[in-house]
Amino acid sequence: xxxxxxxxxxxxxxxxxxxxxxxxxxxxxxxxxxxxxxxxxxxxxxxxxxxxxxxxxxxxxxxxxxxxxxxxxxxxxxxxxxxxxxxxxxxxxxxxxxxxxxxxxxxxxxxxxxxxxxxxxxxxxxxxxxxxxxxxxxxxxxxxxxxxxxxxxxxxxxxxxxxxxxxxxxxxxxxxxxxxxxxxxxxxxxxxxxxxxxxxxxxxxxxxxxxxxxxxxxxxxxxxxxxxxxxxxxxxxxxxxxxxxxxxxxxxxxxxxxxxxxxxxxxxxxxxxxxxxxxxxxxxxxxxxxxxxxxxxxxxxxxxxxxxxxxxxxxxxxxxxxxxxxxxxxxxxxxxxxxxxxxxxxxxxxxxxxxxxxxxxxxxxxxxxxxxxxxxxxxxxxxxxxxxxxxxxxxxxxxxx
Amino acid sequence: xxxxxxxxxxxxxxxxxxxxxxxxxxxxxxxxxxxxxxxxxxxxxxxxxxxxxxxxxxxxxxxxxxxxxxxxxxxxxxxxxxxxxxxxxxxxxxxxxxxxxxxxxxxxxxxxxxxxxxxxxxxxxxxxxxxxxxxxxxxxxxxxxxxxxxxxxxxxxxxxxxxxxxxxxxxxxxxxxxxxxxxxxxxxxxxxxxxxxxxxxxxxxxxxxxxxxxxxxxxxxxxxxxxxxxxxxxx
Numbered sequence: 260x261x262x263x264x265x266x267x268x269x270x271x272x273x274x275x276x277x278x279x280x281x282x283x284x285x286x287x288x289x290x291x292x293x294x295x296x297x298x299x300x301x302x303x304x305x306x307x308x309x310x311x312x313x314x315x316x317x318x319x320x321x322x323x324x325x326x327x328x329x330x331x332x333x334x335x336x337x338x339x340x341x342x343x344x345x346x347x348x349x350x351x352x353x354x355x356x357x358x359x360x361x362x363x364x365x366x367x368x369x370x371x372x373x374x375x376x377x378x379x380x381x382x383x384x385x386x387x388x389x390x391x392x393x394x395x396x397x398x399x400x401x402x403x404x405x406x407x408x409x410x411x412x413x414x415x416x417x418x419x420x421x422x423x424x425x426x427x428x429x430x431x432x433x434x435x436x437x438x439x440x441x442x443x444x445x446x447x448x449x450x451x452x453x454x455x456x457x458x459x460x461x462x463x464x465x466x467x468x469x470x471x472x473x474x475x476x477x478x479x480x481x482x483x484x485x486x487x488x489x490x491x492x493x494x495x496x497x498x499x500x501x502x503x504x505x506x507x508x509x510x511x512x513x514x515x516x517x518x519x520x521x522x523x524x525x526x527x528x529x530x531x532x533x534x535x536x537x538x539x540x541x542x543x544x545x546x547x548x549x550x551x552x553x554x555x556x557x558x559x560x561x562x563x564x565x566x567x568x569x570x571x572x573x574x575x576x577x578x579x580x581x582x583x584x585x586x587x588x589x590x591x592x593x594x595x596x597x598x599x600x601x602x603x604x605x606x607x608x609x610x611x612x613x614x615x616x617x618x619x620x621x622x623x624x625x626x627x628x629x630x631x632x633x634x635x636x637x638x639x640x641x642x643x644x645x646x647x648x649x650x651x652x653x654x655x656x657x658x659x660x
Numbered sequence: 661x662x663x664x665x666x667x668x669x670x671x672x673x674x675x676x677x678x679x680x681x682x683x684x685x686x687x688x689x690x691x692x693x694x695x696x697x698x699x700x701x702x703x704x705x706x707x708x709x710x711x712x713x714x715x716x717x718x719x720x721x722x723x724x725x726x727x728x729x730x731x732x733x734x735x736x737x738x739x740x741x742x743x744x745x746x747x748x749x750x751x752x753x754x755x756x757x758x759x760x761x762x763x764x765x766x767x768x769x770x771x772x773x774x775x776x777x778x779x780x781x782x783x784x785x786x787x788x789x790x791x792x793x794x795x796x797x798x799x800x801x802x803x804x805x806x807x808x809x810x811x812x813x814x815x816x817x818x819x820x821x822x823x824x825x826x827x828x829x830x831x832x833x834x835x836x837x838x839x840x841x842x843x844x845x846x847x848x849x850x851x852x853x854x855x856x857x858x859x860x861x862x863x864x865x866x867x868x869x870x871x872x873x874x875x876x877x878x879x880x881x882x883x884x885x886x887x888x889x890x891x892x893x894x895x
């Protein structure tokens with residue numbers, strides 16, 4: 260039996276599960292949800308026709324039709340393109356986003372031997388004696404738990420930028436090249452603000468490991484399941500900065516300068532068929548990824564409000580030695596139910612945040628290139644520096660370390 | 661002179677005299693030359709974050725309303741004798757689901773032509789050539805022939821209308837002295853793969869002889885008195 264658990268805990272398998280079972284379907288559905296939501300925001304209906312026989316769930320199958328269309332469409336490669344790089348660019352745009360998902364804790368650690376224990380998870384035992392056989396064969400629902408998790412995400416996602424730039428260069432097209440250059444300049448400008456926006460989080464929590472941020476929250480004195488202990492309240496400016504810069508990173512309106520449909524079409528102007536589809540999919544996967552990062556860092560990841568690992572608890576306190584929540588009004592739940600609820604909470608948070616990104620994309624008009632640079636360098640960057648200063652000062656004054 | 665100005669000029673009484681811009685001074689040369697106080701956009705429109713929040717609120721409101729309205733409708737239907745939904749709770753979606761739903765055309769909508777029939781089923785047209793003469797698009801072709809009917813000299817041997825050239829102006833209907841051609845079928849010109857197929861023949865137009873969305877049966881010279889009360893076009 261433990262072999263089965265060991266296989267389930269295998270990173271490549273978990274990655275395949277996350278990408279194929281969670282991310283890809285969600286991103287594909289987003290292509291439909293975007294059109295549907297934008298339509299309803301504008302008092303229209305949106306696509307509601309696609310069906311397989313009688314199965315027509317509000318046109319949700321449009322993404323299947325889209326995928327089939329893109330796969331079977333002619334893959335046209337213009338003359339004079341650099342064929343190797345032209346073929347490489349979509350992969351370079353898509354792959355890093357999928358890799359970056361490996362740092363996201365999309366669920367709690369599962370302890371199979373505790374799964375159906377009527378007393379719930381033995382949290383005190385877990386805190387004091389984690390090597391006990393009760394907690395053997397645990398499955399961590401995070402692919403890589405690395406101390407530099409968020410740095411890793413920045414490093415990997417920066418590679419996605421090469422996809423756009425190389426596509427622009429390899430296409431042998433002036434508009435594509437302009438789009439590629441705009442893409443790289445935009446990424447450079449906003450990654451600074453994005454990274455510095457998260458530095459405040461690092462100062463508050465003292466870690467860059469997303470799993471640890473979710474598991475401990477902002478303050479060790481409160482339960483991590485308390486919504487007030489999530490970082491949106493502790494880093495509101497950092498949250499706004501990160502969110503703004505992250506939307507810019509997805510290269511969607513109001514920051515769609517690299518694509519610029521009304522003027523230059525952008526770096527993928529020469530692409531067609533499934534190669535273009537890969538750019539398109541990468542964009543939507545980035546939305547899901549950005550939502551996952553924001554949910555993880557600022558909204559408590561898989562934490563359900565007031566749901567501690569052993570059950571719902573209102574009030575109560577955190578034991579200073581074991582860091583386990585105690586007392587309060589308590590409703591015990593079995594481990595499998597807690598795990599299920601926490602998975603659901605993470606999914607719901609990601610879906611809501613993705614929907615909010617669609618709302619932003621369909622509400623705000625696009626920036627001009629110079630306005631974009633002004634916002635990035637003259638507003639977001641100084642604000643993020645000020646945020647770090649103020650956070651550090653507050654921490655120094657009130658916590659003394 | 662703008663419409664708004666017209667309203668003020670002819671006035672709805674003193675109640676509306678105070679509306680409009682705040683007048684600081686009036687020229688002694690001409691009363692319409694005035695110094696007015698212009699209102700600048702408030703802080704909310706200048707501040708990007710506040711304006712963004714406001715805009716997001718508006719779109720979110722529309723989205724939420726259209727998302728929830730079908731559920732409200734469903735729940736209100738399940739209760740017997742429930743009052744109809746308030747205006748503010750109804751879905752604001754304007755989309756017409758075309759093949760299933762169709763917009764009702766106005767009664768005087770000009771559609772595909774039809775040729776009226778006599779009681780015996782013969783065409784009413786006497787081939788007087790008024791309609792091809794008046795047609796600005798030269799889309800009507802009539803070849804007359806001698807008629808067998810008593811008291812009628814001519815009838816059309818060929819009566820063709822090229823619907824691709826027709827500008828749907830309705831002048832042929834106006835020109836016809838014996839009410840033989842009408843455009844009240846409420847039908848659109850059919851899509852065709854060949855231009856020749858867009859030409860309506862005498863038979864096809866006679867085939868629509870009794871199709872009409874308009875009221876039939878001549879009302880006589882007093883037709884205006886029989887008109888229904890005008891409808892509120894703007895809902």
